[in-house]
Amino acid sequence: MPVPPRLSLLLQSPVRWKRHASTFAQTIGTTATTSCNTSKRRAWIVTAGKPGNDRQAIALAKGLGCTIEMKHIVPHSSIKWLFPVFQKHFLDYRSQTFGPHSAPTDLPFYLTSPKHDTLAPPYPDLILSTCAETTLASLHLKKTTQTPAVHIGLPFVSVEEFNVVVVWKYAWPVLGMRRDERVVGVDVLLGEVLEGEESEECVLGVLVSGVRGREFGWGVEDGSRFVRRLERLLRHANPPRILLVTCQSTPQALVQTLQKWYTSLPPSKASQITLLPSTKHDHVLRHATHFAVFGDDVATLSECLGYKKPVYVIGMQNCRGALRRFYGDLVAKARVRVFVPAAHAGDGDVFSDVGEHPEWRFEGGCLEGVVAEVGRRLWGDGWR
Numbered sequence: 001m002p003v004p005p006r007l008s009l010l011l012q013s014p015v016r017w018k019r020h021a022s023t024f025a026q027t028i029g030t031t032a033t034t035s036c037n038t039s040k041r042r043a044w045i046v047t048a049g050k051p052g053n054d055r056q057a058i059a060l061a062k063g064l065g066c067t068i069e070m071k072h073i074v075p076h077s078s079i080k081w082l083f084p085v086f087q088k089h090f091l092d093y094r095s096q097t098f099g100p101h102s103a104p105t106d107l108p109f110y111l112t113s114p115k116h117d118t119l120a121p122p123y124p125d126l127i128l129s130t131c132a133e134t135t136l137a138s139l140h141l142k143k144t145t146q147t148p149a150v151h152i153g154l155p156f157v158s159v160e161e162f163n164v165v166v167v168w169k170y171a172w173p174v175l176g177m178r179r180d181e182r183v184v185g186v187d188v189l190l191g192e193v194l195e196g197e198e199s200e201e202c203v204l205g206v207l208v209s210g211v212r213g214r215e216f217g218w219g220v221e222d223g224s225r226f227v228r229r230l231e232r233l234l235r236h237a238n239p240p241r242i243l244l245v246t247c248q249s250t251p252q253a254l255v256q257t258l259q260k261w262y263t264s265l266p267p268s269k270a271s272q273i274t275l276l277p278s279t280k281h282d283h284v285l286r287h288a289t290h291f292a293v294f295g296d297d298v299a300t301l302s303e304c305l306g307y308k309k310p311v312y313v314i315g316m317q318n319c320r321g322a323l324r325r326f327y328g329d330l331v332a333k334a335r336v337r338v339f340v341p342a343a344h345a346g347d348g349d350v351f352s353d354v355g356e357h358p359e360w361r362f363e364g365g366c367l368e369g370v371v372a373e374v375g376r377r378l379w380g381d382g383w384r
Contacts, residue, residue, distance in 0.1 A: 041066045041125040044141065048074050048133035049114070049248040051281035052207070052300030055191035056152050057128040060166070062192065063371030065384075066126055072115045073137040079110055084135040084156040091140055111137050123147055126378070131299075132156045148378055152189065153299065159183055164377050166370060168298060170326035184373050186366050188302040188330075196286025202240040204233070204351070205288025207281070207304070209247055209297040210254045210315070215323035216296040222318060223257040230261075232341040234269045236350065245276040245284045247297075290351060292339050295319045295327060305335060308362035312339035312351050334361040 043066035045057045054070070061068050074080065075087055090110040107113060119141065127149040129138035135155045139162075142149040148163040159165045159182050169185040210218045233239050246255055262275055276283065291304040295315040304311045316327050316338050330336045334357070342353035349357055375383040 042069070042122070043067070043126040043128055044069050044071050044124040044147075045128045045130060046071050046073055046134040046138045046141065047130050048072070049278070050131055050297075050299070051247060051278065052191075052297055052303050053130040053153065055303055056189050056299050057130045059191040059367055060150070060152065060189075060371060060374065061126070061128055063367060064126070064375055066124075069124070071113075071117045071119075071137075071141075073107065073111055073113045073117055074133050075136050076110050076112045080133070084132050085158075087136045088139060088157055088161070091136060091143070095143060108140065111140060119144065126150065128152065129155070129162070138162075150374060150378070164374050166374065168326065170322045170329075182377070184370055184377070186370055188305055189299075189367065189370060191303045191306060191367070193306050194282055194286050199287060199289055201289075203243060203287055203289045204240045204292060205243045205245070205284040205290065206230075206292045206314075207245055207247070207284065207294070207297065207300050208250050208254065208258070209294040209300070210251055211249050211294075211296045212251075213296055215320045216315070217318045217320070218251070218254070218294075218296070218315060220253060220257075222315060223254045226314065227257060227261045229339070229341050230273075232343050233350070234265075234272060235343070236345045238345065239269075239272050240290075240350075242273045243276060243284045243288060244273065245278065245280050247278045247281070250278075292351070295323070298323075298326075301336070305363075310351070310360060311336045313337070314339045334358040335363065 041064065043061040043064070045054065045061060045068055047054050047057075047070055049072060058068060075082075079087055079090065087110070091108075094108065094110075106118065123145040124147055127138050127141050127145075127147050129135055129149060129151040131153055132155060135151065135157055138149050138151065139157070141147065142162075150164045150166065151162045152166045154167060154171055155162060155165060159180050162182065164184060165182055166184045166186060166189060168189070169187055210223070212218050230242065233242065244258060246258075258275065262270060262273060265273070285303070285307065288309070290310045290312070291307070292312045292314050293301040293304055295313050295318060301311065301313070313327055313331075313336050316324070316331075319327055327336065331338065337349065337352035337357060338354055340352055340354050342348065342350045
């Protein structure tokens with residue numbers, strides 16, 4: 001298929017992005033990557049700055065016995081609006097036309113790093129892609145370094161591009177992946193549980209995302225409705241303490257709605273609420289006694305389920321298709337409830353005033369089984 005003239009000029013453009021003099025690498029673990037035991041495998045986790053997704057990958061990497069280095073690399077702003085399957089055309093065309101990237105430590109024009117990460121060796125033994133926004137970067141790394149790559153979630157490219165894809169089973173019918181050997185299906189993938197102090201008071205941790213997508217819609221009116229539901233809790237005689245934490249992908253309109261509402265509250269009510277930036281994600285996980293998670297963020301919801309505490313879904317009515325059926329199944333299994341706060345405290349669940357509920361079922365996760373299956377598919381039966 002001939003390449004359109006404009007696209008051809010763009011791909012062959014001699015423009016080179018300025019090479020960053022400094023690099024930023026966040027190493028997780030008890031030892032630094034540069035001084036780690038050489039017998040251990042090394043993993044690069046390609047992140048888009050989504051805490052829930054990152055923690056899934058961190059837990060998987062630790063389970064596989066890898067030391068970890070984070071690489072915050074995403075598509076350049078000029079192409080990030082494209083679906084990953086179309087973004088990949090830039091990688092394919094440039095590789096076929098010009099061969100391997102001439103400066104492997106630098107990023108090609110179609111990738112960027114908010115934290116100035118580079119691709120300098122030594123290269124890892126494993127690449128972990130955390131979300132659709134990291135698909136292009138992970139495939140670029142895979143092709144450049146000849147390193148196996150695992151994607152967690154929906155890659156929005158053919159699963160054949162990755163060595164292993166760990167994906168929620170609710171998405172299988174959509175992607176037609178039931179019989180693909182590369183796919184490891186999970187109900188929910190649970191991450192590492194952080195230790196925290198037990199609180200004697202009721203603390204509701206609200207993890208705010210609200211990112212519109214193919215199966216989740218969120219608008220201005222939904223933000224106003226969400227604020228009104230939080231106000232119901234503040235009218236109770238003994239209101240819970242509320243921790244509101246946003247993430248880097250939270251729409252700015254929703255952030256502004258929350259800030260405007262918070263500043264309009266009288267001091268007596270505002271004292272019950274704490275607005276936190278995305279860097280305080282761990283703080284909420286450690287201290288909350290109840291969690292409320294937006295319906296678009298399956299990774300964070302899975303993470304919260306690992307704490308075996310009550311979890312509520314915000315915006316379930318905004319979910320469509322397989323995602324709505326997924327949450328409906330979790331509700332039926334008494335693993336989550338819909339977030340609809342009661343106007344007055346009573347004998348029922350004040351966070352889900354939608355009638356009678358069965359007893360909570362706090363089940364363990366499937367991480368150990370996923371680790372074993374991923375390790376076997378990557379390195380064979382004797383991978384440990």
